[in-house]
Amino acid sequence: MKYSKYSTVIIGSGIAGLYAALKIEQQVKLPDGILLITKSRLGESNSRYAQGGMVAVMKDNKSDCVASHISDTIKAGAGLSEFNTVKFISENSDAVVKDLLKLGVEFDRDENNNLCYTKEAAHSVRRILHAGGDATGKMIEQALCRKVSENENIEIYEQTDAVELLVSSGECKGVIVFNNDIGEYETIYSPAIILATGGLGQLYKYTTNPVGATGDGIALAYNAGAVMQDLEFVQFHPTALAIDGDENRFLISEAVRGEGAKLCDADGAEFMGKYDERKELAPRDIVTRANYNEMQKNHTDCVYLNASCIDSKKLAKRFPTISKKCLEHGIDISKDYIPVAPASHYFMGGVRTNLKGETSINGLYAIGETASTGLHGGNRLASNSLLECVVCAYSVAEYLKSVELKTPKQIGEDIKAIIDKYSDEDIVMDEIDVQVLKSKLQNIMWDYVGILRDKKSLTEANELIYRLKADFPRETKCLNREEYEFRNMLTAAQLITHCAMGRKESRGAHFRTDYPDTLDECTHSCIVKEEGIMDYVK
Ligand code: FAD
Numbered sequence: 001m002k003y004s005k006y007s008t009v010i011i012g013s014g015i016a017g018l019y020a021a022l023k024i025e026q027q028v029k030l031p032d033g034i035l036l037i038t039k040s041r042l043g044e045s046n047s048r049y050a051q052g053g054m055v056a057v058m059k060d061n062k063s064d065c066v067a068s069h070i071s072d073t074i075k076a077g078a079g080l081s082e083f084n085t086v087k088f089i090s091e092n093s094d095a096v097v098k099d100l101l102k103l104g105v106e107f108d109r110d111e112n113n114n115l116c117y118t119k120e121a122a123h124s125v126r127r128i129l130h131a132g133g134d135a136t137g138k139m140i141e142q143a144l145c146r147k148v149s150e151n152e153n154i155e156i157y158e159q160t161d162a163v164e165l166l167v168s169s170g171e172c173k174g175v176i177v178f179n180n181d182i183g184e185y186e187t188i189y190s191p192a193i194i195l196a197t198g199g200l201g202q203l204y205k206y207t208t209n210p211v212g213a214t215g216d217g218i219a220l221a222y223n224a225g226a227v228m229q230d231l232e233f234v235q236f237h238p239t240a241l242a243i244d245g246d247e248n249r250f251l252i253s254e255a256v257r258g259e260g261a262k263l264c265d266a267d268g269a270e271f272m273g274k275y276d277e278r279k280e281l282a283p284r285d286i287v288t289r290a291n292y293n294e295m296q297k298n299h300t301d302c303v304y305l306n307a308s309c310i311d312s313k314k315l316a317k318r319f320p321t322i323s324k325k326c327l328e329h330g331i332d333i334s335k336d337y338i339p340v341a342p343a344s345h346y347f348m349g350g351v352r353t354n355l356k357g358e359t360s361i362n363g364l365y366a367i368g369e370t371a372s373t374g375l376h377g378g379n380r381l382a383s384n385s386l387l388e389c390v391v392c393a394y395s396v397a398e399y400l401k402s403v404e405l406k407t408p409k410q411i412g413e414d415i416k417a418i419i420d421k422y423s424d425e426d427i428v429m430d431e432i433d434v435q436v437l438k439s440k441l442q443n444i445m446w447d448y449v450g451i452l453r454d455k456k457s458l459t460e461a462n463e464l465i466y467r468l469k470a471d472f473p474r475e476t477k478c479l480n481r482e483e484y485e486f487r488n489m490l491t492a493a494q495l496i497t498h499c500a501m502g503r504k505e506s507r508g509a510h511f512r513t514d515y516p517d518t519l520d521e522c523t524h525s526c527i528v529k530e531e532g533i534m535d536y537v538k
């Protein structure tokens with residue numbers, strides 16, 4: 001096996017990983033250099049598909065302030081958001097946006113060259129910046145990819161999967177990676193490994209997430225012994241385009257509702273008023289359950305979004321990507337109802353970190369969607385994720401300035417044993433039809449660990465996942481990326497199910513029909529491999 005060493009290794013090239021690479025390269029002493037690895041092409045990520053925008057409490061936006069953003073985030077978070085985290089992220093938004101502008105991100109501006117702000121659900125003011133109308137993620141990601149690619153000091157490995165972290169005595173010393181193109185492994189030693197591996201929407205049958213969102217960072221960190229937090233909290237977006245046969249669903253941004261679109265049934269009857277006085281702009285979990293309930297009640301596969309009340313020129317300018325995509329399906333959003341349904345969208349849980357990105361394992365950091373900083377609580381406020389990605393990437397770079405990044409010299413027997421497992425070329429592995437197993441898992445998660453859960457459904461899911469594991473006889477080494485992803489999906493699915501079973505209340509995106517009330521005494525859940533500690537009570 002090939003060996004190498006770097007002062008810092010970043011895993012993932014979404015907005016969190018790309019921005020961290022730039023900031024660390026600029027600010028931190030890196031005697032052994034910096035490496036960015038990513039399992040697909042540079043920039044392929046959830047980030048690329050972000051539509052609505054990025055929250056920014058800009059100092060010159062007189063209608064907004066940090067206190068108001070904190071209040072909205074905490075209300076949406078259903079009692080689980082951490083005040084200090086929310087404050088830190090909100091206070092730093094002005095600085096990171098100014099830095100993104102310098103890096104070439106072109107947020108949309110009005111005719112007087114002022115930044116434009118939009119509104120989404122549960123925001124009390126217009127504070128969301130957008131770019132390219134509804135292509136915010138793509139515009140930010142492209143600007144960052146350009147800068148990273150131009151930077152000769154940032155080494156990049158594409159088509160390379162992180163498959164196991166090298167942890168010994170509570171310290172992360174490196175990572176084993178697998179190049180899926182050439183089928184080769186490499187051991188990389190580093191005193192600072194940063195997980196920026198994104199979310200896990202692909203665990204569910206219907207999702208807005210692209211194919212790479214398979215929870216790799218969650219499985220890697222859990223298996224390495226990191227403290228994991230709030231894993232039962234999966235966010236389902238209420239309005240994914242519901243076209244038959246399309247399971248990876250295109251998102252119809254909440255910003256469309258922010259601009260005035262209404263949800264209705266096939267006859268045009270609006271229903272959100274029955275569920276919440278904020279109607280279409282109620283927090284995401286409430287709108288999702290409302291849509292789901294209407295669909296169940298009427299035995300339909302979708303509800304509808306009516307955007308015809310928005311001026312057609314404005315619609316075309318603000319939502320060019322959505323307009324085009326819908327038109328490809330014969331839907332003119334200025335006239336026709338858009339069929340929409342909920343889909344898994346975002347993971348609030350993750351690797352528990354502090355505001356410096358530190359996990360419970362020395363030398364292992366996590367940022368972006370894979371981390372659980374306490375910002376989102378039980379239900380993420382729209383467009384807070386991109387902000388969290390950049391602020392936390394910035395803050396891990398700040399922190400690493402104070403750390404002496406010496407590549408570990410002593411490699412113990414336990415780490416050698418891990419490396420040996422991947423070096424062993426005599427292991428015989430039969431081909432497995434992963435696609436079939438993956439699709440079974442996605443159905444199980446959708447049907448039993450989805451928008452509504454109860455003890456019976458979660459028990460059923462647990463048993464079915466256990467049986468699927470038996471059909472997939474891989475403990476560590478796998479044949480290819482598809483198998484590694486499925487190995488990680490199984491771990492993440494078991495963890496979500498287990499944690500959902502343990503939380504005997506309903507809160508934010510976690511809704512238990514057998515425990516519909518929110519309990520004041522419940523707090524974060526934490527789980528650690530081996531110890532299995534669960535903690536829901538203050
Ligand atoms: P990602 O962008 O998902 O990047 C993860 C990276 O890690 C990828 O490059 C992936 O290939 C790589 N990776 C994963 N596993 C491995 C591995 N084992 N080895 C190597 N590399 C690996 N949020 C907002 O705030 N505003 C929005 O408007 C918005 N709209 C959204 C619309 C859609 C359709 C979706 C799906 C999400 C949206 N979100 C939005 C959420 C937001 O986009 C994500 O939460 C955020 O972009 C996550 O960024 P990230 O850098 O943490 O992860």
Ligand code: SIN
Pocket residue numbers: 050051052053251252253254255346381382383384385
């Ligand atoms: C959207 O545009 O509706 C998605 C925004 C988000 O996920 O924050």
